[in-house]
Amino acid sequence: MSKCVVIIRGKVDEHDKSVMQQYIEDNQLEVIGDWFYDYRSDDTDWAFDRYEDRLAFLKGIQEGIEQILVEDNFFSAIGQTEPFEQKLVQEVIRKIGYQLVCVSYYGFVSGDSSTEKDAEELFQTVMRYEKLRLTLSRIRSKQKNQEQGIVNLEGIGKISGRKSYLEKDPELVKKVRQLRLGKHTNSEISKILYNLGYKTQTGKPFGRGMITRLYQQSELLPIEEKEQILEEMRDEYRT
Known part of the structure; x- marks a missing residue:
């Protein structure tokens, strides 16, 4: 049975779980921990740069997940409606070895069309993508190193004996x-x-x-x- 984490935008008491639960049952998935509900309106407008997203990601890699399940408003609810930015985030997750799965029938909600960006705006978007990729890759690597007893920030495997x-x-x-x-x-x-x-x-x-x-x-x-x-x-x- 494949393992997954679930990230939901919005408050628990206002959310309809039926579509997500049906997808999990149909695909015989094991959900790791509770679903992660993200309702911090003052957080960043980039997915996986947000606190609850990072928490879910870390919990997932600790437990050996393969998929991150989300709904159609995963991006739009935080204001990330640019299709280009959404595709970059999906590519980040794919590159580091996981699947970002939208369980909604019509896929992610996005803007009517991509806003034309000048060279500087495009550069900043790509730089933000690269920063996100490096950050999530490091989180994953630290967790893998910790499991294998390799030198890391927690001190496991340190030869010098110095404590963090x-x-x-x-x-x-x-x-x-x-x-x-x-x-x-x-x-x-x-x-x-x-x-x-x-x-x-x-x-x-x-x-x-x-x-x-x-x-x-x-x-x-x-x-x-x-x-x-x-x-x-x-x-x-x-x-």
Whole structure:
């Protein structure tokens, strides 16, 4: 039985599950974990650059999925209506070894026609595609390395014996993730951490490169802890 993850745009209580459930039953698929509902209106307008998409992707590769199931509004619900951009995202998923499957009969919803782009806009779109491809490929590679005991950010297979921050100070890694998801820049995060007492061995603020590495380490946090961070942020937003 093939394994899959499901990503849904919108709120759980407003969603009709029937089409997705029928597809899963007809194709005898095993769904890994719960369905991932993405309703963060303030997130990026590129699929798989969004928090819930990344969470579903990571959970999927941890469990050996083959397919990522979505519905016809997967792109349009977040404002990514350009057919060219949609095809680029589908190509990213295909290139790294998975299938992005739209279970809806008519396929993805897109704009009436592609908006004509000038050379600079086209270049930026392709660059964003390449960045997304590299990011998802790295997430997949880190997970594979972790499974095989190869050197990675979590310290598995390290010859030197040095511990990563994820091992020696997981609360710092969680704090960096929370701040990054809160749209803070690396410079802002460095200042916030310094004021909280987090600094280098020489007493200086963490550099921007270090903040990036700490955030990369946060991708290896357990799914439950990532979800807890997100829920805490939602609670803060509500209050």
